[in-house]
Amino acid sequence: MRSNDWKTKFREVLTDWYRRERRDLPWRRTCNPYWIWISEVMLQQTRVDTVIPYYLRFTERYPTMEDLAYAPEQELMKNWEGLGYYSRVRNLQAGVREAYETYGEVPADPERFRKLKGVGPYTAGAVMSIAFGIPAPAVDGNVMRVLSRVLLIEEDIAKPKTRKIFEAAVMDLIDRDDPSSFNQGLMELGATVCTPTRPKCLLCPVREWCGAYHEGREESLPVKSKKKKQETVPQTVIAVKSPDGRWLLEQRPDDGLLAGMWQFPTAETGDPAEAVRQITERHRLDLGPLKEAVRFKHIFTHRIWEVEAFEATSSAVGVPSGRSGWFLPEEINSLTLPNPTKKVRDAVIGG
């Protein structure tokens, strides 16, 4: 069980385990604070295997803060395309530019770094501890799961204020000689051993000090309330082709869901006839008969799109505006497209 100085042993065993067993990941081969910052933003709500190719491309394309700070928005979005949460990359660029212009580098100061755009409590703690060895808490979902089990913390981890409890716990436990290995050790443990379901307790280096393991409660922690389920929204897409082989695309509003990204004409209705009315009105078209192209569901965090896509030819080609235009297939690929639009594109044009 827990001896009086169990915390000392806990941090020793955890950091030793991490230094020995850690996965070899691209962002663990650098001590460049800016590159580590990029990796932490990409890893927000996104899996390691997904991030790796994006991280490699991004650090090659934007090797210095200056390169990213003044990169063209459209090109930046293109390099983020498919990663999701597109405000992350806009905020990252704003934060990097601010840091570059104010400090000329990533500030090695948690309070200054935390003030930058897109840097929240987690990212601040992660970058400061990993890049500079500053003892700061980096509490993500993994850390809350691991510590809720080790310390038998029963607060609802879905509630915002619960994070502070875990930050205090981390500051009580953290290895001040190696905050980087301590924080990453907690996260690595959560990712590979102390998993949400069926944790591998027999492989766990710290099970000796784990309250949940001793009480056989590892499967019932952490406590997490359910969020309400998403609403379903019908989307009727009409991929409109002109007689000379161009396709009509429209740009989404600059705010909100999939801000600024391009799509085939879309109406929020499950009724094709209503969609035709809205889209012909919006783009001044004269549509031929609809041909069913593809039907699928697209899941967002708080919404589900039920997409039904058709293909049609228009004899009238309307007036292109700043937010819509007629594009050849190869031109479409240079626009920033959300995944649902890519699916429709592949169905009507071919991947």
Next chain:
DNA sequence: AACCCGGGGAG
């Protein structure tokens, strides 16, 4: 505090 914002993998 509640809500918004993507996408992919596991079971």
Next chain:
DNA sequence: CTCCCAGGGTT
């Protein structure tokens, strides 16, 4: 299907 994931911004 459901749940989860190296979260932050806005209101």
